[in-house]
Amino acid sequence: MEMITSLLAGILFATGVYNLLQKQLLRIVIGTALISHGAHLFILTMGKLKRGNPPIIVEGVENYVDPLPQALILTSIVISFGVTSFLLVLAYRAAKTNDTDNMDELRGNENE
Amino acid sequence: MSNLAVLPILLPLLAGIIVAFFNTKLTAVRLFSRIVAILNLVVVLYIGWDVYQNGTIILETGGWKAPYGIVLVADMLAMLLIITTNIIAVACVFFASKSLSDRKETYYFYTFFFLLITGVSGAFLTGDLFNLFVFFEVLLMASYALIVLGGEKVQLRESLKYVLLNLFSSMLFVTVISFLYSVVGTVNMAQVAERVQEVEQKGILTTIGILLFFVFATKAAVFPLYYWLPKSYIVPNPVVSALFGALLTKVGIYSILRTFTIIFHHEVDITHQLFLWLAAFTMLFGVIGSLSTHNIKLIVAYNIIPAVGFMLMGIALFTETSVAGTVYYLIHDMIVKGALFLLVGAIAILAGTSDLRKMNGLIHHYPVIGWLFFIASITLAGIPPFSGFIGKILLMQGGLEKDQYAVVIIGLLTSLLILFSMIRIFIQGFWGEKDETFTPDKKGARGFTWPIAFLVFFSIYLGVGAETVYPIVEEISKSLLDPSQYIESVLKE
Numbered sequence: 001m002e003m004i005t006s007l008l009a010g011i012l013f014a015t016g017v018y019n020l021l022q023k024q025l026l027r028i029v030i031g032t033a034l035i036s037h038g039a040h041l042f043i044l045t046m047g048k049l050k051r052g053n054p055p056i057i058v059e060g061v062e063n064y065v066d067p068l069p070q071a072l073i074l075t076s077i078v079i080s081f082g083v084t085s086f087l088l089v090l091a092y093r094a095a096k097t098n099d100t101d102n103m104d105e106l107r108g109n110e111n112e
Numbered sequence: 113m114s115n116l117a118v119l120p121i122l123l124p125l126l127a128g129i130i131v132a133f134f135n136t137k138l139t140a141v142r143l144f145s146r147i148v149a150i151l152n153l154v155v156v157l158y159i160g161w162d163v164y165q166n167g168t169i170i171l172e173t174g175g176w177k178a179p180y181g182i183v184l185v186a187d188m189l190a191m192l193l194i195i196t197t198n199i200i201a202v203a204c205v206f207f208a209s210k211s212l213s214d215r216k217e218t219y220y221f222y223t224f225f226f227l228l229i230t231g232v233s234g235a236f237l238t239g240d241l242f243n244l245f246v247f248f249e250v251l252l253m254a255s256y257a258l259i260v261l262g263g264e265k266v267q268l269r270e271s272l273k274y275v276l277l278n279l280f281s282s283m284l285f286v287t288v289i290s291f292l293y294s295v296v297g298t299v300n301m302a303q304v305a306e307r308v309q310e311v312e313q314k315g316i317l318t319t320i321g322i323l324l325f326f327v328f329a330t331k332a333a334v335f336p337l338y339y340w341l342p343k344s345y346i347v348p349n350p351v352v353s354a355l356f357g358a359l360l361t362k363v364g365i366y367s368i369l370r371t372f373t374i375i376f377h378h379e380v381d382i383t384h385q386l387f388l389w390l391a392a393f394t395m396l397f398g399v400i401g402s403l404s405t406h407n408i409k410l411i412v413a414y415n416i417i418p419a420v421g422f423m424l425m426g427i428a429l430f431t432e433t434s435v436a437g438t439v440y441y442l443i444h445d446m447i448v449k450g451a452l453f454l455l456v457g458a459i460a461i462l463a464g465t466s467d468l469r470k471m472n473g474l475i476h477h478y479p480v481i482g483w484l485f486f487i488a489s490i491t492l493a494g495i496p497p498f499s500g501f502i503g504k505i506l507l508m509q510g511g512l513e514k515d516q517y518a519v520v521i522i523g524l525l526t527s528l529l530i531l532f533s534m535i536r537i538f539i540q541g542f543w544g545e546k547d548e549t550f551t552p553d554k555k556g557a558r559g560f561t562w563p564i565a566f567l568v569f570f571s572i573y574l575g576v577g578a579e580t581v582y583p584i585v586e587e588i589s590k591s592l593l594d595p596s597q598y599i600e601s602v603l604k605e
Contacts, residue, residue, distance in 0.1 A: 020280065025272075032279050039286045046294035069293070072242055076286050079249045083279055086256060090275060093260075094268040106269045 005045040012038030025091045025101040032087065036080035040073050116159050117171040117186040120194050120233040123152045124201075128226030135218050142209050145222045149205040152229075153198040160191040164584065168601045170239075178603050179303045185239035185602060189439065189588045193236045193366060196443045199570055200358045200450040201229050207454055207563040208351045210556070211461060216261055216349065224261075227254035228355060235363050239602055241292065242299045244367065245285050248331070252278050255360060258352045259344065267347045274344040281330040288323045295320065302602035305375045305595055313378035321376035321383055325368060332364025334424060335394040338417050342401060345416070346409040346466075350457020353409070357416055358450035362442060365423045369438060372427055373592040374599075380430055387428035392519045394421030395526040402533040406468040408456045408541065411533055415452075415492065418526050419445045425519060426507050434510025436589035440582070441503030444491075444574050448500065451488045451567035455481065458560035459541065462553055471541040477552035480561050482542045484568050489538060491571050493531035499574035502582070 012034050019031030047069025055067040095101040127148040134141055163169055169186040172178060205225065212221060231251025238244050256278075259271040293299055295316060296307040308317055326337075333341040345356050376383060398417025405411060419441070426438030458481060460466040463474060475482035487498070494500035504527060511520040574581060591597050 020276070028276060032276065032283070035280065035283045039283045039290070042287055043290040043293075046290040048294075068299070069290070072286075072290070072293075072299075075242070075246060079246070080283070082253065083249070083256075083275075083282075086253070087275055087279065090256075090260065090268070090272060093263065094272050097263070097265050097268050106272065 001049050002045055005041055005049065009038045009042040009045060012041065023103045025095055025103065028103070029084065029087055029091055033080075033084055036076070036084070040076055040080075043069050043073050043076065114169050114171045116162065117169045117184045117237060118173070119159065120152070120156050120198075121184075121230055121237065123148065123155060124226040124229040124233065127152075128223045128230065131226065132220060132223040135220055135223070138214060138217055141217075141222055145205050145225070146202075148226070149198070149202045153195070153202050156191065156194050156198050159186060160188075160195050163188055163191045170602060170604075179298060179300045182243050183239040183300065183302075183602055184237045185598070186237055187588075187591065187598070187601075188584060189366075189369075189592065190236040192439070192443060192584065192588065193362070193446075194233050196446045197229065197232050197236070197359060200355070200446060200567070201225075203450060203454065203563040203567045204351050204355055206566075207354070207560065210559040210563075211350050211457060219261060220257070221261060224254045224257045225355070227251075228258065228359070230254075232359050232363055236366060239301050240299055241289055241301055241304065245282065245289060248285070248363070249282060251360070251363065252282065255356060258355070259348045261348060261352065264347075270344045270347045273340055277330065277340045281327050284323070284330075285327045288320060288327060291320050291323070300602070301370070301374060302599045306599050306603070308375055308378070309595075313376060318376070318379045318382055321372070321379075322386070324371055324376075325383070325387070328364045328367045328371070329390070330364075332361050332368065332420050332424075333394075333417055334390055334420055335397050335417075338394065338398065338420075341416065342410055342413040345413040346407070350454060350460070353413070353457060354450045354453035357413065357453045358446045361416055361420055362446050365420060365427075365438075365442060368424070369427055369435075369442075369592070373430075373435065374595040377430070377595065384428045384430050387424055388516065388519055391421045391425035391428055392522045394418065394424060396421075396522055399526050399529040399533065403529065407466050408468055408471075408537050409453075409460060409466050411468075411537060412449075412452050412456050415530060415533065416449060418530060419449070419492075421526070422504065422507055422523065425523060426510060429507075429510040429514050429516065430593075431510045431513055432586075432589050432593055433506050433513060435592055436582075436585050437503050437506030437510055439585045439588050439592075440506060440574075441500075443581075444499040444503050444571070447567055447571045447574065448488055448491050451484075451564055451571060452492065454560070454564050454567070455485050455488060456537075458557070458564065459485070462557055462560070463541070468537060468540050473542070473544040473546045475542040476546040477550065478557050481557060481564070482538070484561070484564055485542070486538055487568055488571065489534035490531070491568075491575065492534060494527050495531070497575050499571055499578070502575060502578045 016031045016035035019027045047066050052063040052065040053061050055064045171184040173182045228251055231247050234247035256275050296304050330337045345353055395418040402411045402414035423438045423441050426434040463471050491498035491500050494504040508520050
């Protein structure tokens, strides 16, 4: 199971990076979203995927799941949600004001 | 009294939230922000004094014991940097109303300003790697909002790259933390350090260390990852540029300093050797950039990069002298960069242009700003008795102790070129014939002068009063090179 999720995380990273390197702004935003999904899946995998009881100390129960990766993912998801929504607004405004969503034309001084 | 450690995070956070509700009542908000900024400085000075007297303050948040909960570690290094941060914050809050338009101020400038301070203080204080990521995000979110404040064409264009790059490196940061978690099974820095020590930093851990360095190096603008910095730092308002230039890259350097002195210090031949050459290239390429342009803001922005190189060099050499040099250079550079960004911002507003070729004889109109700029420039270049000199001499001494002559020579050459790039602004912009047709804005200039003079005063004090600061820095350096001290104080074994 770890193998499959690791591979999936890898695929998400690869497609994310591919999209990040595109010229169209929207594709870049989608790329960042894919990368963050990859990272979250990766945290889950690294914390070992196993079945077990909730992490509450009860006598006689030995098999607990690790709560930390879940806490980390939750925090990370909230943050990347916020950043992605900000990025979408920013991309929209940037495309409107500069009359283009092509990164090549958003390059620098020579295009001012 | 361990709850003291949370105040540098809590005060600006609360202030930022309160200010958000009264954003249209500008006079009240300005007054309130100034009072809170000064109050915050007083509070952190008190905490710093307390830490200096009684040793590190550890706060286990929510009462969870050290390796399980999040800890805040207020040691001397963190407190020294937070005090410096708040000195800059005070200068910026007084400068803000002079350089920002009322409209920009009502669009939650002070809220984001305080959140930025919250994030920076939190990043300095935290003793938990994942929490470090969270505070990075807090300060980055605030910086995203500040960099687009005003929403001009060029701002939107440059901030897009800034946001994307930081987003990418943040995601990488999360990935690296999960790698580290799977290997050592903890994210508490002290416990990570302990466990890395137990297995003597085997191959995989060195790889994770380098990955972590890559993340911090992107934030700190180390060669070859500095390309995003100069242009995105000159587009926002001067006061925002000053905050960015003074604080953001330094958080990255601080993180490298912490992780590579406490955690990953067992394979010095691999990691620190790499840093040494990256430091040399960072210095060289940064200063070349600053010589390549006539835009005064861009010259100062490029000068951030060689400073990062100097600090990285101290970490790479990894001796007591050189780490002390890094810490000294860190506080010196925060203050002087804040002052310089405010200065070039003020000059650009007062002269009506940031193109060096269109300026002439400004010293006849604005003598005080001219001389302040001169002092700040030679401080940056490291002319004795100013503060840059003390940091640099420690770094060079460290380099000679380790027989790294090539890097020392590159460092000295870079200092010379920094001096050249800064003095060029002074000679071309301030010297020359008085332009009679130019009508100076004396009143505006006075408003700019005080916050800048405040920062320059501290900058001079760090140089002339080095006797009082250096013992603290030396102690910090000793404690950084002896990680067991940090581990024991956090885990209380």
